[in-house]
Amino acid sequence: MINLNIEKTFGFISKEKVSAYEAEVKAAQEMLEKGTGKGNDFLGWLHLPSSITKEHLADLNATAKVLRDNCEVVIVAGIGGSYLGARAVIEALSNSFTWLQNKKADPIMIYAGHNISEDYLYELTEYLKDKKFGVINISKSGTTTETALAFRLLKKQCEDQRGKETAKKVIVAVTDAKKGAARVTADKEGYKTFIIPDNVGGRFSVLTPVGLLPIAVAGFDIEKLVAGAADMEKACGSDVAFAENPAAIYAATRNELYRNGKKIEILVNFCPKLHYVSEWWKQLYGESEGKDNKGIFPASVDFSTDLHSMGQWIQEGERSIFETVISVEKVNHKLEVPSDEANLDGLNFLAGKRVDEVNKMAELGTQLAHVDGGVPNMRIVLPELTEYNIGGLLYFFEKACGISGYLLGVNPFNQPGVEAYKKNMFALLNKPGYEEESKAIQARL
Numbered sequence: 336m337i338n339l340n341i342e343k344t345f346g347f348i349s350k351e352k353v354s355a356y357e358a359e360v361k362a363a364q365e366m367l368e369k370g371t372g373k374g375n376d377f378l379g380w381l382h383l384p385s386s387i388t389k390e391h392l393a394d395l396n397a398t399a400k401v402l403r404d405n406c407e408v409v410i411v412a413g414i415g416g417s418y419l420g421a422r423a424v425i426e427a428l429s430n431s432f433t434w435l436q437n438k439k440a441d442p443i444m445i446y447a448g449h450n451i452s453e454d455y456l457y458e459l460t461e462y463l464k465d466k467k468f469g470v471i472n473i474s475k476s477g478t479t480t481e482t483a484l485a486f487r488l489l490k491k492q493c494e495d496q497r498g499k500e501t502a503k504k505v506i507v508a509v510t511d512a513k514k515g516a517a518r519v520t521a522d523k524e525g526y527k528t529f530i531i532p533d534n535v536g537g538r539f540s541v542l543t544p545v546g547l548l549p550i551a552v553a554g555f556d557i558e559k560l561v562a563g564a565a566d567m568e569k570a571c572g573s574d575v576a577f578a579e580n581p582a583a584i585y586a587a588t589r590n591e592l593y594r595n596g597k598k599i600e601i602l603v604n605f606c607p608k609l610h611y612v613s614e615w616w617k618q619l620y621g622e623s624e625g626k627d628n629k630g631i632f633p634a635s636v637d638f639s640t641d642l643h644s645m646g647q648w649i650q651e652g653e654r655s656i657f658e659t660v661i662s663v664e665k666v667n668h669k670l671e672v673p674s675d676e677a678n679l680d681g682l683n684f685l686a687g688k689r690v691d692e693v694n695k696m697a698e699l700g701t702q703l704a705h706v707d708g709g710v711p712n713m714r715i716v717l718p719e720l721t722e723y724n725i726g727g728l729l730y731f732f733e734k735a736c737g738i739s740g741y742l743l744g745v746n747p748f749n750q751p752g753v754e755a756y757k758k759n760m761f762a763l764l765n766k767p768g769y770e771e772e773s774k775a776i777q778a779r780l
């Protein structure tokens with residue numbers, strides 16, 4: 336179970352002010368529970384972990400086995416909420432060099448459909464030429480251009496290389512029950528499909544088949560992931576006292592910091608495996624809160640790497656930031672710094688120490704330096720990178736996001752702003768139905 340510590344924000348905001356959020360948080364929680372707030376048709380994530388059945392998980396694991404048995408490589412085609420959760424969990428739990436290893440117990444997981452780079456897609460299709468590959472096509476709307484375009488290429492290549500019959504077995508769709516092109520194609524081709532519930536938005540969908548299927552294919556235990564999320568659902572429940580409820584405290588603290596001019600939240604890790612947890616978190620908070628000309632800007636850094644690039648700005652730049660550090664208490668492996676007789680690098684003072692001890696001192700030293708430099712600091716401790724703990728962390732962030740969005744006064748469950756670029760792109764590409772927009776945009780160029 337995670338542990339949240341906000342002590343190092345108290346030089347900047349007061350404990351009393353955070354505690355004073357109790358009533359506001361309670362009201363926000365009630366809006367979530369009773370469905371009386373904005374975006375109330377998108378609350379399917381709220382009690383999702385505790386409602387996932389053994390049968391559902393067995394169905395996902397059975398499909399995962401078909402892909403694992405028949406594919407050396409599995410492509411997860413999706414963008415935004417349709418790939419970030421899966422990638423966050425898979426990368427957090429995988430060996431950092433898994434894709435370079437010769438003895439592959441698990442299929443190599445590759446992501447596509449999240450960009451429109453011709454080189455990326457060319458290089459991917461080249462790489463796949465001699466591979467037995469499968470595809471999980473993930474799109475809630477079923478019409479997202481990036482994903483649909485990649486899937487068109489991958490479907491054709493899979494059928495050409497492996498034959499239509501095998502392709503049918505190794506292509507799986509995760510999409511809406513009825514709507515969208517992904518659904519039409521899946522039904523016509525006879526693919527196995529999983530449904531993304533209507534009332535779960537993309538960025539809250541990691542615990543639906545959107546996340547669970549790829550995670551199971553990659554070889555991780557989705558039962559434990561869901562168990563961790565379900566325990567966190569209890570720990571963050573509306574019946575849990577404010578002071579004991581990590582989602583309530585996190586939501587209150589970040590809103591109090593925001594109201595005191597801290598407009599940017601930087602999610603920090605000291606473990607590169609967590610890079611995509613930050614990417615997932617940025618979508619969750621960015622799309623949920625960045626609207627009505629309001630919202631904390633969610634940013635992220637990987638330390639100590641970025642201490643050598645962004646560290647300067649964080650230490651001495653404009654004082655409009657705060658940090659939320661995810662700290663992993665216990666690493667998976669043991670590696671000691673060797674002793675060296677010549678000691679040319681002067682590192683013998685570290686000889687015999689665990690590398691993680693050095694990392695932990697970098698973390699502690701950074702926290703103190705940043706607090707001294709005027710950066711409020713929250714800390715989330717994960718006991719270990721396991722399915723259970725990651726499941727808990729994801730749900731904690733989701734619940735806090737729902738509360739936080741209501742504290743901010745926005746609808747945390749829509750994302751109207753993302754349509755603007757799409758409209759222009761379709762107009763520029765002369766998509767049928769965009770004739771008027773095409774004319775108008777051409778006149779602007």
Ligand SMILES: O=P(O)(O)OC[C@H]1O[C@H](O)[C@H](O)[C@@H](O)[C@@H]1O
Pocket residue numbers: 414415416417473474475476477478479482537538622750753
């Ligand atoms: O799952 P899809 O419908 O393909 O959507 C994928 C993503 O793209 C959209 O434009 C939204 O901004 C995201 O919230 C969503 O997660």
